[in-house]
Amino acid sequence: MDTAGTTDAESPGxxxxxxxxxxxxxxxxxxxxxxxxxxxxxxxxxAAVVEHDGTxxxxxxxPLTGPGTAAGVLRTVxxxxxxRVPGGVPSGVGIGSAGPLDPIAGTVSPVNIREWRDHPLxxxxxxxxxxxxxxxxxxxxxxxxxxWWRAPDRDRVRSLLGVxxxxxxxxxxxxxxxxxxxxxxxxxHIGHTVVDPxxxxxxxxxxxxxxxIASGPxxxxxxxxxxxxxxxxxxLAAAARAxxxxxxxxxxxxxxxxxxxxxxxxxxxxxxxxxIGGGVAAAGGILLxxxxxxxxxxxxxxxxxxxxxxxxxxxxxxxxxxAAALIHRDRPAASLAAPDA
Numbered sequence: 001m002d003t004a005g006t007t008d009a010e011s012p013g014x015x016x017x018x019x020x021x022x023x024x025x026x027x028x029x030x031x032x033x034x035x036x037x038x039x040x041x042x043x044x045x046x047a048a049v050v051e052h053d054g055t056x057x058x059x060x061x062x063p064l065t066g067p068g069t070a071a072g073v074l075r076t077v078x079x080x081x082x083x084r085v086p087g088g089v090p091s092g093v094g095i096g097s098a099g100p101l102d103p104i105a106g107t108v109s110p111v112n113i114r115e116w117r118d119h120p121l122x123x124x125x126x127x128x129x130x131x132x133x134x135x136x137x138x139x140x141x142x143x144x145x146x147x148w149w150r151a152p153d154r155d156r157v158r159s160l161l162g163v164x165x166x167x168x169x170x171x172x173x174x175x176x177x178x179x180x181x182x183x184x185x186x187x188x189h190i191g192h193t194v195v196d197p198x199x200x201x202x203x204x205x206x207x208x209x210x211x212x213i214a215s216g217p218x219x220x221x222x223x224x225x226x227x228x229x230x231x232x233x234x235x236l237a238a239a240a241r242a243x244x245x246x247x248x249x250x251x252x253x254x255x256x257x258x259x260x261x262x263x264x265x266x267x268x269x270x271x272x273x274x275x276i277g278g279g280v281a282a283a284g285g286i287l288l289x290x291x292x293x294x295x296x297x298x299x300x301x302x303x304x305x306x307x308x309x310x311x312x313x314x315x316x317x318x319x320x321x322x323a324a325a326l327i328h329r330d331r332p333a334a335s336l337a338a339p340d341a
Contacts, residue, residue, distance in 0.1 A: 033091035036082070036129075037323035039139060040074075040097035040121070042112030042167045047077040048317070049085045050324035054150055056317065058084040070113050071124075078128065092133035093125055094326035096142030096319045098168070103136045103185040111203050112167065135326040140164055140188045141172030141179040142322030146314055147275045148174040149325040159271040162318070163190055163309065165258065165287065166278035169211040173269070177329065179322065191215070195260040210261045214254035216280045223250040237283040251283075255290030259298055266307055277312030284311070 032052040039046040039061075046061035060081045062073045082090075098110035106122025126134040137145075144162030148154055154177075164170040169191030173180040180187050191211040192204050199208030200218075212218050216233030223236055228246040230236055239247035262274065281287055292308065299305045312318050 032328075033089070034085070035324040035327035036078070036090040036093045037320040037327075038074075038078070038093065038095045038097075038125070039142070039319040039323060040095060040108070040110065041139060042098050042110055045070075045073050045077050046316075046320060047081040048320040048324070049081055049090065050320065050328070052328050054321065054324075054328075056320070058082075059317070059320070060084075064113070068115055070116055074124075075128075078125075089129065090132065090327075092135065092327035093129055094142070094323035095121065095125060095134065095136045096139040096323040096326075097121060097136065098170070099138050099189070100186050101136065101138060103181060106134075106136055108136075133327065137179045137181065137322075137326060138170070138172055138186060138188060139319050140170035140190075141174075141181065142320075142326070143170070143277060143312075143318045144172040144174040144188070144275070144322065145179040145325050146318040146321030146323075147277075147312060148177065149329070150314055150321055151273075157272045159269070159273075161265060161269060161271040161274045162188075162312075163258070163262070163274065163276045163281075164278035164319075165214055165254075165276065165280040166216060168215050169209075169258075170278075171265075173271070174322075179326065190261050190265055193261050193264065195257045210257045213257040214280075219250040219254050219280070222253065223247055226250075233280055233283075237280075237286050240283075240286045251286050252290045254280075255287060255292075256294045256298075258291050259294035262307065262309065263295065263298055263304055266304060267301065270303065274307065274309040275312055275318075276309040277315070277318050279316070281311065282315070 034049045034051045037048045037050050044061050044063045048059040049057050051057060058081050060077050062077050064070060064073055097108045101108040106120055107118045108121045109117045122134050122136045140162060143164050144160050147162055148157060148160045151157055158176055160174045162172050171190035172188035192209045194206055194208045195210050196208035200212040201207050202209040202212045220233055220236055223246050226246040230239055236247050240251050295307050314321055
């Protein structure tokens, strides 16, 4: 395992200049300070300033362009988003990160960011904001929490399973208004449940994970192996809409893998709602139609029949809302009370 950390040139250095705290002036009297939300993905980092009522007042994102760029991109998105919001220091920082992670130690080891192995992300961010709480959860957990927090009928939704289909396949649970961490902090890794024991080896070390079939890069790779010549998942979705048979087959295979994973998860958890999001899921019916078809074909028990995951209502910002909720709702992740940094 690659255990390399950041180089001196990439290290956080001193605190980010965030101006003065929001603690004065008639316009802000009695108004809680916003939270800084960070969404740490495998190919991009996003940051947002989120008010206590859920309003996003500033947002930015930056792609990861290659090995060794993660620390610099992190500081760039934080500085850029705070520069757009006068009034200063956030009330706290919520972080949703690709995993695996250890929320007690505050470390992350995203599969697609090889230079971050047991990387002390929480402490790195806390050094930029002395005296402010910094809370860390999985990106899928934050997606689920964000979907719950912003749902108009959240009082009727006690349990929500969120699934992200993008560069990878992730997931998380929101239970009674909190992100469910599990005993290790990694609950919800639906993308690394096995749906094809005779399938491909996954970068996680297992064989036949959902992610080897249903992630964007995996779908592209499988379509290319069948003779398709496009470049990426966006082109694959366009080809599928145009009726290209190899592109359609890739989405059908992805739909079957996701259906198997969801039926297994729902059989165990029986959540009130299942929400699906992520860049690949944004393809809409091209992915959802085969998913629903396979759900109907494979479901057995009565409570599994008719299972219909609903598309995200928050798009690519679901994880940012959930990261902000880690601060604004002031309730640490369920099952694992990580200390504030």
